[in-house]
Amino acid sequence: MEHVLPVPKAVKDLFDDLLGRPVTVSPAEPIRAADVPKTLVALYTDERQQLLAVIGMDFALTAYAGAAIGLIPPGGAEACFEDNEISKMIGENAIEVCNILAGLLNREGAPRLKLYQTYLPGESAPTDAVNWLMALGRRLDLKVDVSGYGAGKISITLAG
Numbered sequence: 027m028e029h030v031l032p033v034p035k036a037v038k039d040l041f042d043d044l045l046g047r048p049v050t051v052s053p054a055e056p057i058r059a060a061d062v063p064k065t066l067v068a069l070y071t072d073e074r075q076q077l078l079a080v081i082g083m084d085f086a087l088t089a090y091a092g093a094a095i096g097l098i099p100p101g102g103a104e105a106c107f108e109d110n111e112i113s114k115m116i117g118e119n120a121i122e123v124c125n126i127l128a129g130l131l132n133r134e135g136a137p138r139l140k141l142y143q144t145y146l147p148g149e150s151a152p153t154d155a156v157n158w159l160m161a162l163g164r165r166l167d168l169k170v171d172v173s174g175y176g177a178g179k180i181s182i183t184l185a186g
Contacts, residue, residue: 029078029139029184031166032130037180038170044126045094047173054169057082057159057181066112067151067159068124068144072137079131079139080158080183081124085147087170087178088112092120100175117146130182158185 034051041049057065066088070079083091089112093103096119106112112120125141132138145151151159164184171177 029131029136030133031164031182031184034166034168036130037166037168037182040127040130041091041170041172044123045091045172047094049173050171051168052171054167054179056162056165056167057084057179059160062151062156062159064147065159066120066124066144066146067155068121068127069142069152069155070128070131070139071142072139075142077142077155077158077185078137079185080155081127082159082179082181082183083120083124084179085112086176087172087180088120088147089116090172090175090178091123091170092116092118094172094175095119095123103175111148112146120146127182158183 038049038051064085066083068081071077089103089106093116121144124144128141166182168180169177170180
């Protein structure tokens, strides 16, 4: 059995529960090559460490979700924009969000996926992972608006 993309409602519900605040989701354009250097790239593998999914969160969603999950006021996320980099604490929080997002990828009967590696905005992700993140095909691109913080994009792609 193969992996399937989550439905937008599942993404919304997970972010709602995770961040403890209302979240809205809507369709979005895929991440472009120019956006990749400012994107958190998360790689998900099976037990053989075969890359089976890639999730990208743009700089805005990385900042907002990382701040919201850590109960950091919106000003903490805004400071990331001013500094043009994700702070250490917000980055660690955003990586935890990525770890929990693995739950959206797993389903009964398919190989279990887990977070293998993350690359914060400004770090270079492997070329194959970036190629999957931008590939057309099995992908879900959403705008996620975190109440009280702001909106950003998430792209969920299935590799292989």
